[in-house]
Amino acid sequence: xxxxxxxxxxxxxxxxxxxxxxxxxxxxxxxxxxxxxxxxxxxxxxxxxxxxxxxxxxxxxxxxxxxxxxxxxxxxxxxxxxxxxxxxxxxxxxxxxxxxxxxxxxxxxxx
Amino acid sequence: xxxxxxxxxxxxxxxxxxxxxxxxxxxxxxxxxxxxxxxxxxxxxxxxxxxxxxxxxxxxxxxxxxxxxxxxxxxxxxxxxxxxxxxxxxxxxxxxxxxxxxxxxxxxxxx
DNA sequence: ATCTTATATCGCAAATATACGATTAATCAA
DNA sequence: TTGATTAATCGTATATTTGCGATATAAGAT
Numbered sequence: 001x002x003x004x005x006x007x008x009x010x011x012x013x014x015x016x017x018x019x020x021x022x023x024x025x026x027x028x029x030x031x032x033x034x035x036x037x038x039x040x041x042x043x044x045x046x047x048x049x050x051x052x053x054x055x056x057x058x059x060x061x062x063x064x065x066x067x068x069x070x071x072x073x074x075x076x077x078x079x080x081x082x083x084x085x086x087x088x089x090x091x092x093x094x095x096x097x098x099x100x101x102x103x104x105x106x107x108x109x110x111x
Numbered sequence: 112x113x114x115x116x117x118x119x120x121x122x123x124x125x126x127x128x129x130x131x132x133x134x135x136x137x138x139x140x141x142x143x144x145x146x147x148x149x150x151x152x153x154x155x156x157x158x159x160x161x162x163x164x165x166x167x168x169x170x171x172x173x174x175x176x177x178x179x180x181x182x183x184x185x186x187x188x189x190x191x192x193x194x195x196x197x198x199x200x201x202x203x204x205x206x207x208x209x210x211x212x213x214x215x216x217x218x219x220x221x222x
Numbered sequence: 223a224t225c226t227t228a229t230a231t232c233g234c235a236a237a238t239a240t241a242c243g244a245t246t247a248a249t250c251a252a
Numbered sequence: 253t254t255g256a257t258t259a260a261t262c263g264t265a266t267a268t269t270t271g272c273g274a275t276a277t278a279a280g281a282t
Contacts, residue, residue: 004237005271008162013144021135026120028126028211033124044258049129051119056241058260063239077249077258086226092210099141099203115267116241136270155228167271169230172267188228188279 001053022067027052035083069106071101127209130202133178138163138171146194154190
């Protein structure tokens with residue numbers, strides 16, 4: 001867009017939107033599932049499981065990481081990614097707060 | 112992108128991602144808040160409250176509607192939008208399910 | 223019938239996201 | 253040191269999103 005107006009909203013709205021954005025692609029949800037199912041952080045397997053090229057998966061991982069949803073560390077020639085449960089919990093609560101907050105105000109729809 | 116690969120993921124992953132996408136902009140979160148705070152569906156006020164042009168707000172409303180998060184009906188020369196609590200609750204539960212599901216498998220991160 | 227008001231839609235421009243192949247970088251093994 | 257392996261980054265193409273002004277539409281008011 002010509003101008004980006006996102007910063008004109010509240011910080012909380014921006015944070016929630018950023019979190020939602022990180023989850024706004026099925027590949028990233030799938031990645032989170034894979035990470036959760038493994039006890040070890042095997043990264044290369046994600047590429048094999050997902051129907052995407054290695055570079056694309058790497059990009060999605062980068063986005064999840066910059067959103068704070070996963071941690072990553074270098075382990076020799078391979079990388080290790082894990083879910084950042086703390087951040088995840090925080091956003092889970094913020095979402096619940098949003099849902100509850102919205103619902104408390106007006107239980108029924110008028111149209 | 113050259114090819115869209117979204118449909119190669121599970122339906123549940125796609126649905127969740129679509130829902131997250133609808134929330135992935137602070138303007139849309141702000142709109143939901145406004146809709147929830149009013150007992151009546153006053154649509155024009157949203158334009159006054161948000162720092163966006165009328166046409167842009169209309170577009171965001173359209174996206175929320177097509178995501179199923181809000182209902183809309185024509186009421187004379189003005190439109191009436193309300194939150195679709197049923198759909199909202201469904202997605203809230205799906206999200207909770209995702210969070211819980213992820214966390215159950217592996218409580219602690221390894222990196 | 224015309225004017226006003228409220229909202230949707232169209233057309234456009236710019237920004238961002240998605241995807242891939244090619245390349246780079248970094249480590250391990252021989 | 254060389255070669256193999258793994259993952260990040262770069263460059264590029266295309267699609268989608270965001271945003272606005274202008275226009276269209278639709279109903280109520282005069």
